[in-house]
Amino acid sequence: MSPEKLIFRFEELGREHKQLVGKKCANLGEMLRMGLAVPPGFATSIAMYRRFAKETGAAAEISGYVSQLGQLKGKNIAVFDEMSRKIRGMIESKKMPPALAKMIASHYKELEKKGEAPDGAVSVRSSGTESRPGMFETYLNVVGIEDVLDKIKKVWSSAYTARAIALRVNKDIPVTGDELGVAVSRMINARSAGISFTLDPITGDTSKIIINSSWGLGEGVVSGDEDVDRFVVDKKTLKIIESSTGKKAKKVVNKKRGVEWGDVPSKQQSALSLSNDEVSAIAKLALFLEERLGRAQDTEWAIDADAIPPDNIVLLQTRPAGLTVKKPESVTDRMIDLIVQKFYRP
Amino acid sequence: MPKKKQVAKIWDAVPGYDFIEEVDLAAIPSWFLDGTHSVPPLTPLFAYQWARFCSHGFKAACYKLGIPTCKGWEIRIFNGGIYCGLHIVRDQKEIAQREVKFRQALRPWLEDFDHLWDGYKKELLGIYDKLKELDVDRATNLQLYHHNYDLMEAYMRMWEIHFIGMYSSFNTWLLLEALTKERFGLSDQEAEFQDMMRGFDNKVYQMDKKLWEFGQLAIEMKLANIFKENKPPAILPKLKQSEKGKEWLKQFMDYMTTDDIGGWRMQHFTDFNEPYWLEDPATPIGLVKDNIMRGNSYDLEVTRVEIAKKRRAAIAAFLKRVPPEEKELFEGLIKLAGKASSYSEEHDLYCELSVHALMRRGYLAMGRKLAQSGTIDNPEDILMLNPDEIDRVIMVPEANDMRWLTRRRRAEWEKAHKTTNPPVLTRRASLEEAINLDLLPSRDAIAIKIVVGEMPQPKPRLKADLWGICGCPGQAEGPARVVTKYEELKKVQPGDILVCPSTNPTWTPVFGLVNGVITDTGGTLCHAAIIGREYGVPTIVNAQKATAKIKTGQRVKIDATNGAIYILDK
Numbered sequence: 081m082s083p084e085k086l087i088f089r090f091e092e093l094g095r096e097h098k099q100l101v102g103k104k105c106a107n108l109g110e111m112l113r114m115g116l117a118v119p120p121g122f123a124t125s126i127a128m129y130r131r132f133a134k135e136t137g138a139a140a141e142i143s144g145y146v147s148q149l150g151q152l153k154g155k156n157i158a159v160f161d162e163m164s165r166k167i168r169g170m171i172e173s174k175k176m177p178p179a180l181a182k183m184i185a186s187h188y189k190e191l192e193k194k195g196e197a198p199d200g201a202v203s204v205r206s207s208g209t210e211s212r213p214g215m216f217e218t219y220l221n222v223v224g225i226e227d228v229l230d231k232i233k234k235v236w237s238s239a240y241t242a243r244a245i246a247l248r249v250n251k252d253i254p255v256t257g258d259e260l261g262v263a264v265s266r267m268i269n270a271r272s273a274g275i276s277f278t279l280d281p282i283t284g285d286t287s288k289i290i291i292n293s294s295w296g297l298g299e300g301v302v303s304g305d306e307d308v309d310r311f312v313v314d315k316k317t318l319k320i321i322e323s324s325t326g327k328k329a330k331k332v333v334n335k336k337r338g339v340e341w342g343d344v345p346s347k348q349q350s351a352l353s354l355s356n357d358e359v360s361a362i363a364k365l366a367l368f369l370e371e372r373l374g375r376a377q378d379t380e381w382a383i384d385a386d387a388i389p390p391d392n393i394v395l396l397q398t399r400p401a402g403l404t405v406k407k408p409e410s411v412t413d414r415m416i417d418l419i420v421q422k423f424y425r426p
Numbered sequence: 427m428p429k430k431k432q433v434a435k436i437w438d439a440v441p442g443y444d445f446i447e448e449v450d451l452a453a454i455p456s457w458f459l460d461g462t463h464s465v466p467p468l469t470p471l472f473a474y475q476w477a478r479f480c481s482h483g484f485k486a487a488c489y490k491l492g493i494p495t496c497k498g499w500e501i502r503i504f505n506g507g508i509y510c511g512l513h514i515v516r517d518q519k520e521i522a523q524r525e526v527k528f529r530q531a532l533r534p535w536l537e538d539f540d541h542l543w544d545g546y547k548k549e550l551l552g553i554y555d556k557l558k559e560l561d562v563d564r565a566t567n568l569q570l571y572h573h574n575y576d577l578m579e580a581y582m583r584m585w586e587i588h589f590i591g592m593y594s595s596f597n598t599w600l601l602l603e604a605l606t607k608e609r610f611g612l613s614d615q616e617a618e619f620q621d622m623m624r625g626f627d628n629k630v631y632q633m634d635k636k637l638w639e640f641g642q643l644a645i646e647m648k649l650a651n652i653f654k655e656n657k658p659p660a661i662l663p664k665l666k667q668s669e670k671g672k673e674w675l676k677q678f679m680d681y682m683t684t685d686d687i688g689g690w691r692m693q694h695f696t697d698f699n700e701p702y703w704l705e706d707p708a709t710p711i712g713l714v715k716d717n718i719m720r721g722n723s724y725d726l727e728v729t730r731v732e733i734a735k736k737r738r739a740a741i742a743a744f745l746k747r748v749p750p751e752e753k754e755l756f757e758g759l760i761k762l763a764g765k766a767s768s769y770s771e772e773h774d775l776y777c778e779l780s781v782h783a784l785m786r787r788g789y790l791a792m793g794r795k796l797a798q799s800g801t802i803d804n805p806e807d808i809l810m811l812n813p814d815e816i817d818r819v820i821m822v823p824e825a826n827d828m829r830w831l832t833r834r835r836r837a838e839w840e841k842a843h844k845t846t847n848p849p850v851l852t853r854r855a856s857l858e859e860a861i862n863l864d865l866l867p868s869r870d871a872i873a874i875k876i877v878v879g880e881m882p883q884p885k886p887r888l889k890a891d892l893w894g895i896c897g898c899p900g901q902a903e904g905p906a907r908v909v910t911k912y913e914e915l916k917k918v919q920p921g922d923i924l925v926c927p928s929t930n931p932t933w934t935p936v937f938g939l940v941n942g943v944i945t946d947t948g949g950t951l952c953h954a955a956i957i958g959r960e961y962g963v964p965t966i967v968n969a970q971k972a973t974a975k976i977k978t979g980q981r982v983k984i985d986a987t988n989g990a991i992y993i994l995d996k
Contacts, residue, residue, distance in 0.1 A: 157526055411758045412536045416529050419597050422604050423869045424494035424525060 086128035087183045089190075090121055090265070095373075101125050102207030102261030107398050114372055116365065117394050121265025122187040123207065128180060129236050129259050136174035142167055142256060152249045160242040160249075167245075171237035176229045184232065184264075185225050191266060200224060201334070204231040206238060207261035211399070215244050216260060220297060220332070220339045221267055227337060228264065235262050267334075268394050272353040273298030273382035274308065276366040277401050278315070286376065288321075289313040289363045293353045295344055296331030298380055298396070309353050313363040320359055325352055358383060361393055369398055376401040439470050439835055441812065443477035445502035445509055445851065454500060454511030456852035456864035460877050461947040462928040463696040466911055467506020467842035469809040470835050471789065472697045475581055476508065477501040483585025485513075487593055490586075492527030496868040506839060507847035510877065512868045535594035536758075539765050546587045547776050551686055553580045557784045562791035570792050571820050574813055577788050580781055588777045589872075595769050596871035598762035599623075599951065605759070610747060614950045615880075617899035617987060622741045622760055624959040625734030626768040629775050630934065631960070633687065635727065637710065640678055641717030647674055650718055658712035678714075682707065687775045692782045695774070695930035698790075698809055702783035713935045720920075720938070729962060737764075770956050774931040792820060799823035802832050810835040843911075871951075879949030879968040882989050890990035892969050892976075894944065897955030899987040900964030902942030903994075908978045923984065925976050929954040937961040942984045944972045944991060958986075966991060 093101060093109025100106070105123035112118050133139035145166060152159070176184070192200050201223050206216035217238035219231040238244075239258040248257050274293035279286045291311040307327035314321050328349050333342040354362070362381055369377045378401040384392045438444040450457065468476065478501075485498030497513035515521055535542060557580055560573055603619070606612040612619055644650055649671060652664045665671030682689030682704055689704030703710045741760055748756045793808030801823045802808065808816070810832035819826040852860040865873055874880070882893040907922035909915055915936060918924060923942040930953050937943070937957050941964075945954045948967040958965030964986035972991065976982060981994040 156530070411754050412533060414755055415536055415598065415601065415759065415762075416532055418605070419532070419601050420494070420525055420529065423597070423600060424521060424528070 086125050086131060086180070087187055088123045088125065089187070090118060090123065093123060099209055100127075100261075102209055102263075103211070103399065104205060104207035104397055105261050105263045106207075108263060108265070110373075111369070111395050111398060114368075116368075117391065119203075119265040119268055119394055119396065120191060121202065121263060122191070124184065124232060124262045124264070126209070126259050126261050129261070132174070132177060132180055132233075132236070133171070133259075135177045138170050138174050139256075141170045145170070146255045152255070153252075155249075157242060157246065160245045163245055163255075164240050164242040167240040168237040171240070172233050174233070176233065181225075181229055184229060188225055188228055188264065191264075201267040202228065202264050203267055204228065204235055205263045205265075205397075206235045207263045208239075208258055209261075210258065212244070212247075212258070215241070215247070216258075218299075220299070221334045221337060222264075223337050232262050232264070236260055268297075268382045268396075269385045270297050270382040271295070271385040272358075273380070273396075274353075276362055276379045276381065277376070278366050278370040279376040279401055281378075281401065287315050289315055289366050291354070291359060291362055291366075294326065294328050294331060295348060295353050296333055296342075297339065298382060299332045299339070311354065311359045313359065315367065318360060318363055318367075320356060323352065323359075325350060328353065354383070357389075358393070361390060365393060365395065369395075373398070373400075378402070439506075439838060440473045440477060440503045441814070443474060443501065443503050445504035447851075450500075450502055450511065451851070451853050454513075454864070456850055456854055456860035457502060457504075457509035457511045458860070458865060458873070458878055459847050459849050459851075460508040460510055461847075461849070462877060462930065462952065464506065464508040464847070465927045466697075467839060468503065468508070469697055469699055469839060471809045471812055472699075473503045473506065473508075474812040475578070475785070476696070477503055479578070479581045479585045481510075482582060483587075483589045486586040487589030488513075490590060491531045491593055492524045493593060493870075494521045494524040494528050496870050499870075504851065505845065505847055506842035509851055510873075512865060512870060512873065514864070514868045516867065532594060532597065535591075536598070536762060539591075539595060539762065539769075543591050543769065546591065550584060550587060550776050550780070553583060554690070554780055554784060557788070560788075562788055563794075565791065567795065567821050567823070570788075570795065571817065573788050574792070574816055574820065577785050578813060581785065584777050584781045588773060591769050591773060592872060595762060595766035596875065596951065598759055599766040599875070600871050602756075602759045602763040605756070615896040615989070617896075618740065618744065620896070620899060620950075620959055621736055622744060623737070623764055623767045625730055625732075625737045626764060626771070626960070627730075627734075628768045628772040629687065630771050630931075631730055633685075633775070634934070635730075636681060636685075637713050638717050638727070640674075640681075641714045643677070644674055644714065644718060649674055653711075653715045653718045658708040658715060661711050661715065662707060678711075679707070682710070687780060690783045691775065691779045691932075692786065693932055695778060695782075695932045698782065698786045699806065702786060704783070705787070716935060716938065730960070733960065733962060766951065767956055767959070770951055770953070771931075771960065774953075779931060789816075792816060795820070796823050796828075799826075801826050801828050803829055807832040807836065810839070875949040875951035877947075877949075877952075879947065879952065882968060882970075885988055885990070888985070888988060888990050890985070890988075891993045892944075892972060892991035894966035894969030894972070894989045894991065895950065896986050896989050897943070897945075897948070897950060897952070897965035897967040898958030898963060900942075900962070901983070901985050901987070902964040903981070903983040904941040906976045906978055906980045906982045907940075908973055908976055910973055923982050925972050925982075927973055928952065929957065931957075933957075937963050942966075942986065944969050944976070944982075944984060946970055946972050 088101060090108045090112055093106055094113055095106050095110040098106040101123040108118050201221050204219040204222050217235050222228055222231045239260050244258060245255060248255055272293055272295055277290040280288055280290055292308045294308045309326045310324045311320055312322035328344050330341045331344050332339050366377060366379050369379060377398050379398040380396040382394050382396055384394050481499050481501040488496050488498040495515050497515060500511040502509050557576060560569060603614040606619060644653055647670050653661055656664055665675045691703045693709050694700035745753060745756060789808050790805055793805035796802045796808060797805045801819055819828060850857050850860050854860040854863060865878060880895055882895050884893045902923060904921045904923045906925050907918050909924060909926045918936050918939055920939045922940045924940045925944045927946045928948055929945060934957055943954055943958055943963055943965040945967045946969055948954055952967055954965055955967050964984055966984055966986050966989055969991060976993060983992040983994055
């Protein structure tokens, strides 16, 4: 792969390209290689971000600004808020250099032309080389090249949220670390979506596959906000051993551009968002990924309303599954949390 | 010549801090009486200093720690009483913002309380050493002028420090109680909780022990009879008459002058109008006498050591009830909550008692200058002026006559002794409403556990005459001794049941004499409760009307464990 190439279709990628395009894009390519259904799309490389930052002068601006700030460790969150504001502005205010805009536009048009993105709606997601769950931006239902270019820049600048800056400072990583690749892929008309774990994230039990599901796009499931349907499948027998209905009061729906939370009709709330066949199919896919990738997987999937079963399950992302037991919280952390919760919250 | 009309303005008792209904009630709906610190009524000079700098200390600590729901207290003086209005933060967004700072600021106190408090103690002692450098009796008027400001600056810094340690440690006490209530139905009024919070080695205990040792030394040196046969003021001159006596006195005065705190301790906690120990050694000598009189039947070391042992056993027993994954959390909390108790006891020595002694010393010296020049009648009348007025007259005192002011204020102050102050000044419908709307939402641990306290819960089947809350568990019986004026403390006899509005650190020695204590005010972290627990004296606090309903001499019985008070001969 020549180093000058800054943009790739997913078919051109595989797991060995993590440093090139970030983990998400590399894994999407790898899943395609395995013959799995993945939304068609392309990846912008980390080198493209660097080219953008260099040519527009953003890189110099940012490093100049950061170096005059001095020692950042132990600083107040207000400092990082201010930094975030400034740096994100430095990135987002720049026009996309014509050469980069051209290659992005041609790949985007290709998606359109192939009939793969008939109305031009795509998702624009961050793809970094380090594991930072939930830290950077995802944009859904992005329509038109101007919107695509704008959202790519916003994903790049999302490396500089206050939280992300604070994390890097505290871990002694350079403030300008976390340069991002971007995954641009066709929006799925998701009837249902959710996640699967090939181990129980709370107990670490590896004999089960856990599937959480809800209506519409999967954002509520991923963030853990909404009360969702839950299925437990035995890994050996692939039989559904538990099935429970969540409240599912809201779902993510498309607007003209972007998405929003909408109400779920009450009949749908009480109905399971996956059929038993679909649960089994997802469980099989999850297991397949675990076996091929050699470790437990945390996978995002969607049921494509425009496709015909059994080919209607699309995989959106996969990564190694970790236990949700957080890093050992110190007793002091716990005390502070409890004091705040019990006395100073409504 | 026609008589000149009286044109001099009648100045308030505490200009700037007098309670003005139209202004203060409009700003803050309820003002709560601090009964612990303003009975008897405060002198104007002390009231001014306390109102100004104690409230500043509250605000500074709330600011530094970022207490999410409270920005500090305002203090006003009404009829010699301290009234407190809380700055409650009610906007949820603002509370959430303050929470971020609070989490950061609280952390170091949870991780290393002792180290931080040690640092502050050193800072305070350094400030006090500087104040001691001035030879107040040889000072020029200009030096005294500056000393007025040095004293106020020391006072300001003391209060800033005072509340930081208090808020940080008290929050852990509150959390521990919240968790023990949740998990085990155990509140901080019960023995099982309180036994885990007693028997600490701190400066108070160390000084008590020293006095005890001086008593033993006197016995060893065969001086016991001088103590036994004389009243405290007469003991010192008698000691000077013998070699042994002089030797003992030398050691004693060495301790008073060279110890960090030593004799720099006020006899009366909240005012300037009683001497400090170094000024009148008869006071601490009287305590040595009490120790000698008690003889071998009371060993301070044994008591405190026993209580410490009991604490460790109580903690071990309690931890058995705690699930394994929570043991570390509870262990840590118990340790920190213990610091709330220990800090509450110890901080008085490094904070109020020392600085008040230095302020008395400085202001009395100014008083002597002003009395000499006829500006005021007596040196003690300096307590009837405030620092701005002192500033005005101290450079050229002979040109100023302030007696018209000091006499009026003294008369008002003496009159204030004849009335009791209401527990709250409020525009709410009742005390309960005032507490619910204008106190509790502050989540201020000091307000809830010390100044106002939780309400007693009567247990009808016990048929008691009065109810309070448990400060230290246990039962006791004896003749009541009602003490509402500081001078009456001297009348307390061994075996009495002390009944008073509240206690404060200068009353600590009395706890060694009495069988039980009942206070009108306070909560589980108030002084009486903490000292009761450290001395093993059954104590009931927040009995509300005890001093009104009980008469000196009546036989009373207390069941402090249940907060029950029985008047045996009515």
